[in-house]
Amino acid sequence: MDFFGRPKADQQANKGKSATSIDGKPEGKPEDQLTPWVEKYRPKNINDVAAQEEVVQVLRKSLETKNLPHLLFYGPPGTGKTSTILALTRDMYGAEAMKTRVLELNASDERGISVVREKIKTFARSVVSQADPRYPSPPYKIIILDEADSMTTDAQAALRRIMEKYTRITRFCLVCNYVSRIIEPLASRCTKFRFKSLPRELAVQRVQMVAELEGVRCAEGAVAALVDCAEGDLRRAMMSLQSAARMIMNSGGELDARMVMELVGVIPEDIVVRLRAAWGGSAAGSAKAVQVLVDELVYSGFPASRVLSQLHDLTMVDQQLGSLQKAKIAMLMASVDKALCDGADEQLQLMDMMMQASAIVAQQA
Structure with a gap:
């Protein structure tokens, strides 16, 4: 540092370089260390989606033909509904074009009729143009409404007309836990996909993979206890694993089933x-x-x-x-x-x- 507190030339030159560890491998970015593991290991394309073979097979065909209907994903939480549609749009548009062609809204926060009339309708009626030549995108946008079962009945009724009017340039994907809370006229315009809870063996394999990649030492039965306590919710199991990893970080020990039980609040x-x-x-x-x-x-x-x-x-x-x-x-x-x-x-x-x-x-x- 000079007299005015400015970095010297050599410090400026090394500012953009990534740090290296002792063994010469580049260390992870600081933002990667702060990212929740649920987001860090979210599937990047449709082939990375765990389980849900029937859904993935149909969506892969839609991806090849570029003919995507309105979608309705429903099922228990933590089964990959949002991850699947985000992976599909990333395969369809690419990472850059997604920013302008995909609108993702959480309907539990924005669930009134005013949001449908203003934000959704404005985006739905805008015309798209060809962006990245590497991704020959279809001539329509996608609106993802997460937790759509929280939308009011008036908002769902207003959404029905928008889906009909702008279906040529806009497709909708409704994501919900309870399909019975979606009004029938809206559900009948969508192709329904039911997401099942992940098989226990597959969930254990997924959590074990993340634990190995993050360097978390797990005793025998610890990963199985995480999956069992999550009761089919893979997101919950991953969050519990990350919390447990922070708990044992300073001690340098390994995670066991007893620690998992105490962490998630299971009664003895x-x-x-x-x-x-x-x-x-x-x-x-x-x-x-x-x-x-x-x-x-x-x-x-x-x-x-x-x-x-x-x-x-x-x-x-x-x-x-x-x-x-x-x-x-x-x-x-x-x-x-x-x-x-x-x-x-x-x-x-x-x-x-x-x-x-x-x-x-x-x-x-």
């Missing part, structure tokens, strides 16, 4: 078994035992929704309960889950559920 199996065992016994003893267990769960910070989920799974495989008892307990848990979603007190709801379940177990099957 012995506590869930004790909850199930508290349904039996006398009324006074059962109430006292339930009160102790519920207080322990609440004070430990475990969410009531997780308690319901794990207790439900244990109940459904319990050989001591009859089919009618399981059905009643499942309906009870559903009503408690509804109350929790509406903002009810977790401790009171868990106490109520446990006492009613005790009464159901006490009845004859």
